Ligand SMILES: Nc1nc2c([nH]c(=O)n2[C@H]2C[C@H](O)[C@@H](COP(=O)(O)OP(=O)(O)OP(=O)(O)O)O2)c(=O)[nH]1
């Protein structure tokens with residue numbers, strides 16, 4: 473059986489209800505697609521610590537407030553992921569692509585215009601079906 477990778481995923485809200493997307497580098501798993509920033513939880517690490525660490529490493533921001541949104545399990549065939557998705561409602565600093573990744577702040581209504589990994593379809597649906605600020 474393939475091992476399931478626990479991934480911390482941040483839906484980061486900007487001040488005008490936009491969400492931060494990052495483009496995955498071509499050479500990575502699911503490369504060339506847009507994602508919500510995040511990465512693998514380390515052994516023994518708490519979920520929120522892992523999320524904060526990943527967003528610090530990838531975007532150079534400090535998470536000040538975050539809450540769990542949903543989990544998604546997905547089998548890509550070559551890899552099985554458990555996406556642990558949190559909404560980030562407050563953070564410190566200005567996000568930049570530390571690893572050279574392209575970033576874009578996208579209004580909720582325009583999310584469908586971006587190509588995501590297959591596992592993200594349910595996340596996008598969920599975000600569109602609820603009024604963002606009430607979740608926070
Ligand atoms: N960050 C993120 N990963 C996603 C999303 N959707 C999705 O299927 N994934 C998958 C793709 C990858 O298989 C996995 C994330 O692993 P990763 O390799 O980017 O993790 P990482 O940032 O810790 O990278 P690294 O330290 O191994 O370089 O989760 C998403 O929206 N955001």
Ligand SMILES: [Mg+2]
Nearest residue numbers: 509510511512
């Ligand atoms: Mg990552």
